[in-house]
Every structure is written in structure tokens, then in C-alpha cells.
């Protein structure tokens with residue numbers, strides 16, 4: 001096979017097992033486009049600084065253009081013997097353009113090269129995820145608007161707590177997605193730094209221009225310490241942590257969708273295209289998509305722990321351990337992007353069963369807090385009101401009815417402050433409309449929250 005780029009100082013070739021074990025080309029070839037972009041910027045700088053000739057640059061540009069075409073056409077032959085994406089491309093370049101190809105690596109190392117490639121790759125993935133988080137929020141807002149007035153039980157401990165609107169419940173996820181996007185925007189600032197110029201670890205004695213390369217590649221600035229530039233992957237860990245939080249939020253929503261779609265709850269139905277059937281039970285329609293997203297959250301969490309663990313024992317600067325950063329990182333980005341795409345589409349296809357939501361409100365004394373607040377407004381200290389209403393709830397439970405079904409005389413037996421107007425506050429609509437402050441569930445506030453979210457996203 002081909003002699004390795006570094007085989008000059010060795011007496012024997014690596015064994016086939018070691019070759020396969022140390023190679024990364026079968027996964028890092030995903031960064032081919034970024035690798036070429038980085039090389040072109042580096043070559044342009046070398047020529048500008050008279051470190052290589054203008055003809056060398058022209059040859060490199062011509063060769064790289066052909067390689068890009070070969071890759072796009074699926075005709076590029078990746079070789080295990082050439083270890084990784086960097087050496088595969090460099091070797092092909094040299095085959096195509098000769099000596100200019102051999103000059104490309106001047107003042108550079110695979111260590112700063114790979115760190116640059118990952119950052120370029122991740123920057124694109126982050127931009128895609130931020131964009132998708134926007135679409136996801138817009139889809140949530142659209143559904144929330146249709147259900148700004150639709151009452152449903154709000155739960156704590158999965159027990160009926162107080163009425164909320166379905167729109168308000170959905171807007172909670174908009175807030176989560178908003179923070180998720182902010183985290184990615186913030187992580188992007190630190191991803192967007194140029195490692196090239198650090199070379200292997202100590203910098204280079206060639207008169208390079210790092211600022212120029214940074215500008216060519218759209219990096220905000222250069223990494224300011226060469227040892228740090230080639231060795232740390234904290235930017236990848238940050239991204240994965242942000243992704244794990246997105247997935248955690250999607251997983252919570254998944255859990256709710258699954259629960260709501262259970263016939264025992266029956267709050268929603270998911271469009272058929274997100275569900276699958278059973279090969280044995282003909283009646284089944286299973287919420288596979290949210291279940292899978294809930295499951296995939298585990299693998300992203302695993303990647304986060306994997307990357308943290310990968311980093312923690314490494315002395316400065318570059319170590320081969322870092323080759324292990326790519327598969328978890330790629331899988332995190334793939335999982336994140338696919339999950340966001342599918343969720344955006346799925347949210348638009350949710351069919352809401354408003355009657356079932358309203359029925360559920362009748363079973364759990366959802367307006368008990370309303371009654372307590374009513375008594376407080378008539379002068380009873382809150383703790384005493386709480387006690388009076390608790391006794392009323394016990395009575396209703398014994399009778400198998402809801403609070404508004406208790407006759408006035410009965411309600412008055414728990415507190416003389418109860419009057420005829422009590423029944424207005426015991427209605428669901430009354431309870432909802434009363435929570436009319438920013439962040440509250442009153443339909444007017446839900447509409448205001450939707451308007452704010454849309455303005456932010458515009």
C-alpha cells in the first residue's frame with residue numbers, strides 16, 4: 001500500500017490491526033469539505049506571505065476544486081492506509097498537482113488542522129440547530145394561538161392542580177427552546193475561533209498571518225495560546241451540553257405527548273405519519289416518534305459524559321485521545337437536528353381533544369385554590385381559608401361531586417364568608433381569566449406571550 005506520511009523514521013509498518021484501530025477516515029471524512037476550506041485559506045495565506053509561490057497556490061486551488069468534485073460525485077477513494085481525512089486529501093492533491101501539494105502542509109500540523117475542521121463543521125451544525133429551534137418555536141406558537149382559550153388541567157405530581165390553557169402549556173416549551181437557542185448562540189462565540197497557526201503545539205517559525213486566515217474562514221478571532229488551541233475540546237463539550245438540554249426538553253414534551261395520547265387520558269391525537277402500528281395487535285397506533293426522541297436523549301447525555309471523560313485526564317497538548325471526539329460529536333449533532341426537524345413537523349400535526357381536557361378538569365377539584373382565594377379576599381387569613389376549603393373538598397369527595405356542585409348552604413357551613421357569587425369564581429373560565437399578569441395563564445396573557453415570541457423570532 002501507500003507509505004504513510006510519517007513512515008520515514010520507522011523500521012516496520014504498523015500491523016493491519018493497529019492500522020484499522022488508529023484510522024479515523026471512515027468517520028472524519030465527513031469533514032472533507034471543511035478540511036479543504038481550511039487548506040485553501042492556509043495556502044492563500046502562505047502565498048500572500050511568500051512562503052509558497054503564486055503558482056503553488058494556483059495548483060493547490062485547481063487540485064482542491066477537482067477533489068471537491070470527486071467527493072461530491074462519490075468518486076473519491078478513501079484509503080484506510082492514509083489514516084484520516086487530512087492525509088487522504090493531501091495525498092490526492094499531491095497526486096494531482098505534484099510538489100505544490102507537498103508544500104501545503106508548511107507551517108501547519110494535523111493538530112491545528114483537525115481542530116480547525118471540527119470548529120468549522122460544528123459552526124454549521126450549530127447554525128442549523130439554532131434555525132430549527134426557531135421553526136420549532138413558531139410551530140408551538142401557531143398551535144398555542146389556536147388554544148389560547150382551551151382549558152386543561154395543569155398538573156403537579158401528575159395530580160390535577162389548577163386550570164391552565166393548553167396554549168399556556170405549549171408556551172412553556174417555547175420558553176425552554178428560547179433558552180436553548182441562546183445557549184447555542186453563546187457556545188458559537190467560543191466555537192468560532194481559529195486554531196490554525198498553533199501548528200503541532202508551539203506555533204511555527206514561518207512568518208504566518210493568522211488574522212488573515214481567521215478572516216478568510218469567518219472566524220471571529222484566533223485562539224490565543226497554541227497549546228490550548230490544539231488540545232482543548234471544551235467547545236465541543238459545551239455544544240453537547242447545550243444539545244443535551246435541548247433533548248431533555250424534547251424528552252419532557254415527548255413524555256407528555258405519549259401520556260396525552262394514551263386512551264386513559266385522551267387529550268390529543270398525533271397525526272398518523274408519526275405513529276406506527278403493531279405487527280400482532282391490529283388496533284394499535286403507537287407514538288413511536290416521541291418515544292424514540294425520549295430514548296435518544298439518553299445517547300446525547302451519554303455523549304456529554306463521554307466527551308467530559310475523554311478530556312479530563314489529558315496532559316497538554318494534543319493527544320490521540322482527541323480523535324475520539326468526533327463520533328460522539330457528529331452523533332449529537334445528527335440526533336439533535338433530526339429530533340428538532342421531526343418535532344416541528346409533529347407539533348403542527350397535533351389534534352387537540354378539547355372536550356377531554358375539560359372533562360379532566362371536573363375530576364380533581366381544580367378550582368379549590370380559587371375558593372380559598374375567594375375567602376381570603378373576604379378577610380380570612382390564607383391558612384384558615386386553606387383549611388376550610390380542604391374540608392369542603394373532603395365533603396365533595398364523599399358525595400362524589402365537584403366543588404361547584406355543592407349547594408350554597410353546604411359551602412357556607414365551611415365558612416360564613418361564602419356568598420351567592422362564589423359560583424363565578426369556581427368556574428374554570430373565572431379561574432383562568434383571573435391569572436392576568438405577565439407569565440400567567442389568562443388567555444389574554446397567553447396571546448401576549450405568543451406575540452412577544454413571534455416578534456423575537458421575526
Ligand code: ARG
Pocket residue numbers: 024028084110111114318320322323324
Ligand atoms: N485523526 C486525528 C484526530 O482526529 C488528526 C490529528 C492527528 N494528529 C496526530 N498527531 N496524530 O485527532
